[in-house]
Amino acid sequence: MKWYRAIWLSCEQATFLMSKKEEGKLVFKEKIQLRLHLRICDFCTRFQRQVRFFTRHAAQVHEHSGALLREEKKEEIRGMMRE
Amino acid sequence: MNNHLALFNPDKWVDNYADALYAYTMARVNDMQLAEDIVQNTFLSAWKGRETYKGQASEKNWLYAILKNKIVDHFRKESTGSLTLDAGEEGQYFEDGHRTEAAAPKEWGQYTEQPVEKKEFYSVLEKCKQKLKDIQQAVFVMKYMEDAEAEDICKVLNITSSNYWVLIHRAKLQLRKCLEKNWIGIQ
Known part of the structure; x- marks a missing residue:
């Protein structure tokens, strides 16, 4: 099973390559390695799904925070814009 | 118009x-x-x-x-530009490249399939993000909240691309774990 050892990734390597994949930075061998790993490893498949889920929603955090700028600060800015 | x-x-x-x-x-x-x-x-x-x-x-x-x-x-x-990454931060998630028992992802089930409207998800995500180290947060925010390219992020933070990959990987490991503990855990 030498060929297998040569291309099998550890979970650590596999999760690392997932980030490179997002940037389109995988070389051919890595693409094959990651695909093979994900076909066999349930944990990494799950990891990938969960990470995609929260990274996809990260940009909307502010829409749900309800944070408001202090009124005094608003007044200060209005004042500066009058000058 | x-x-x-x-x-x-x-x-x-x-x-x-x-x-x-x-x-x-x-x-x-x-x-x-x-x-x-x-x-x-x-x-x-x-x-x-x-x-x-x-x-x-x-x-x-x-x-x-x-x-x-x-x-x-x-x-x-x-960004100070002089970044030293502590080796082995991944050690809490992996041993010899294998996931440790504690870091093996649990099934999140339905929560990842439905559209997320729940306010608590976003507030937990925000709190988990705040626990990241500054530089990891900067990388995460620019990549996933500002949609910047990795190359541009490296330029802004004055870091190498190999440091970038390490930082983004660690940020994901930590955030995933934090969400599992604090969001999935309370459902």
Whole structure:
């Protein structure tokens, strides 16, 4: 099973390559390695799904925070814009 | 509509956009004082540059573009450029490359399939993000909240691309674990 050892990734390597994949930075061998790993490893498949889920929603955090700028600060800015 | 000049109304900026710009900024820098300064500087820059507004973008998008630049400037200033990564931070998740028992992802089930409207998800995500180290947060925010390219992020933070990959990997490992513990755990 030498060929297998040569291309099998550890979970650590596999999760690392997932980030490179997002940037389109995988070389051919890595693409094959990651695909093979994900076909066999349930944990990494799950990891990938969960990470995609929260990274996809990260940009909307502010829409749900309800944070408001202090009124005094608003007044200060209005004042500066009058000058 | 390709010209927005008629709707350009600086007198109403603070009323119309201050809260939204502030919430946007807070989610990205997590510091009230800093977020206030960034919003204030955004309005002042816009005010000083109001003559340059040509109406190609809507007033709102124009203000957001200025704000986003200020946020990136903050990360640029904050980054010291001399980054030393502690080796082996991954050690809590992997042993010899294999997942440790504690770091094996549990099934999140239905929560990842439904559209997320639950407020608590976002507040947990925000809290988990705040626990990241500054540099990891900067990388995460620029990549996933500001949609920047890895190459640009490296330039802004003055880091190598190999450091970038390590930082983004660690940020994901930590966030995933934190969400599992604090969000999935409370369902």
